[in-house]
Amino acid sequence: MPDWRNRVACAWLCRHMKIDLGDVAALARGCAVLGTGGGGDVRTGALAARRAIEEYGAVPLVRPADLAGDALVVPLSGIGAPTVSHEMIHGEDEPRRIAEEVERVFGRPPDAVMSSEIGGANGVAPVAWAAQLGLPLLDADGMGRAFPEVQMVSMYVAGLPADLVIMADVAGNVVTIRPVDGLWSERLARAVCVAAGSHALMADYVLTAERARGALIEGTVSRALAIGRSTDAAPDPLRALREELGAARLISGKLTDVERRTTGGFVRGTATIEGTGGDRGRRLTLELQNENLVAVEDGRVRAMVPDLITVVDTETAAAIQTEALRYGQRVTVLAWPCDPLWRTPKGLETAGPRAFGYDLDYTPVEELTT
Numbered sequence: 300m301p302d303w304r305n306r307v308a309c310a311w312l313c314r315h316m317k318i319d320l321g322d323v324a325a326l327a328r329g330c331a332v333l334g335t336g337g338g339g340d341v342r343t344g345a346l347a348a349r350r351a352i353e354e355y356g357a358v359p360l361v362r363p364a365d366l367a368g369d370a371l372v373v374p375l376s377g378i379g380a381p382t383v384s385h386e387m388i389h390g391e392d393e394p395r396r397i398a399e400e401v402e403r404v405f406g407r408p409p410d411a412v413m414s415s416e417i418g419g420a421n422g423v424a425p426v427a428w429a430a431q432l433g434l435p436l437l438d439a440d441g442m443g444r445a446f447p448e449v450q451m452v453s454m455y456v457a458g459l460p461a462d463l464v465i466m467a468d469v470a471g472n473v474v475t476i477r478p479v480d481g482l483w484s485e486r487l488a489r490a491v492c493v494a495a496g497s498h499a500l501m502a503d504y505v506l507t508a509e510r511a512r513g514a515l516i517e518g519t520v521s522r523a524l525a526i527g528r529s530t531d532a533a534p535d536p537l538r539a540l541r542e543e544l545g546a547a548r549l550i551s552g553k554l555t556d557v558e559r560r561t562t563g564g565f566v567r568g569t570a571t572i573e574g575t576g577g578d579r580g581r582r583l584t585l586e587l588q589n590e591n592l593v594a595v596e597d598g599r600v601r602a603m604v605p606d607l608i609t610v611v612d613t614e615t616a617a618a619i620q621t622e623a624l625r626y627g628q629r630v631t632v633l634a635w636p637c638d639p640l641w642r643t644p645k646g647l648e649t650a651g652p653r654a655f656g657y658d659l660d661y662t663p664v665e666e667l668t669t
């Protein structure tokens with residue numbers, strides 16, 4: 300696996316530490332890859348980011364170490380089914396309403412915005428939300444990818460209390476929840492989300508920079524930018540992306556079957572890819588819950604959550620979200636290791652295969668693809 304953290308550190312020193320219009324396309328491509336099929340369609344997030352930067356200016360990108368210890372960091376994300384968020388008309392007031400509620404609860408305004416999950420639109424849209432609020436964006440997130448449930452964040456794994464969730468919807472409703480733990484934060488937030496039409500903006504684990512240190516996955520915005528730029532002008536985009544990710548190729552072929560349903564605030568289903576070319580005669584099935592969770596070939600698991608599984612266009616290496624999978628698409632399925640945090644006992648308990656109801660013991664993708 301490439302030592303991407305060193306490259307991110309070097310890129311940090313060389314960049315101007317702001318996200319401007321020229322960064323949005325690369326950020327969106329990288330977030331789509333890290334979304335593992337979920338996190339929402341990056342096109343909507345990219346449009347919002349461009350519009351906000353044009354109106355409010357470039358967004359400073361800061362590290363947790365750059366903030367004062369008592370600085371308030373607000374992790375933001377859209378919650379709900381990606382199929383709904385793609386179709387529903389979003390409002391522009393939700394970030395402001397959440398910021399106002401944060402100030403009401405804490406007695407002072409927030410100091411920075413963070414993406415709860417770097418994957419999908421939830422990795423790109425925080426640029427817009429930070430610009431609208433006039434705040435910097437933290438170069439970190441709580442997943443290093445996308446996960447479908449509220450408690451599936453590094454802050455929960457680190458043992459921080461999930462004692463505050465603030466949600467705002469397009470109708471103007473603001474709901475403040477005081478859950479007793481992370482599992483209850485998911486149950487209650489999901490119920491509010493479904494009542495709001497299966498999409499809302501959410502702030503969870505609002506915390507100080509001091510408490511955030513060691514509880515976040517750092518450098519992930521820079522990581523998404525590096526992934527997005529890896530295919531720029533590459534003669535073989537798929538190869539360039541695989542090398543950047545250190546990913547295994549599970550199969551290349553044609554999408555022959557997609558079964559999707561939206562229920563309980565999630566998209567669930569399966570997708571089947573029939574191999575072509577050198578993979579002719581092979582068949583891979585993906586199990587979906589917003590994200591690609593498990594890849595199975597002839598009854599044998601090839602990759603599983605929390606490792607990352609992403610479907611990309613074979614020619615362009617552009618990631619395809621679960622809601623955009625269509626019969627006949629020529630795709631390649633890639634898989635690569637998750638952040639080490641998710642391979643700890645608490646990480647696997649939180650977001651391993653059994654957390655999603657699969658009767659599987661976690662096996663690292665490196666062992667399944669060799």
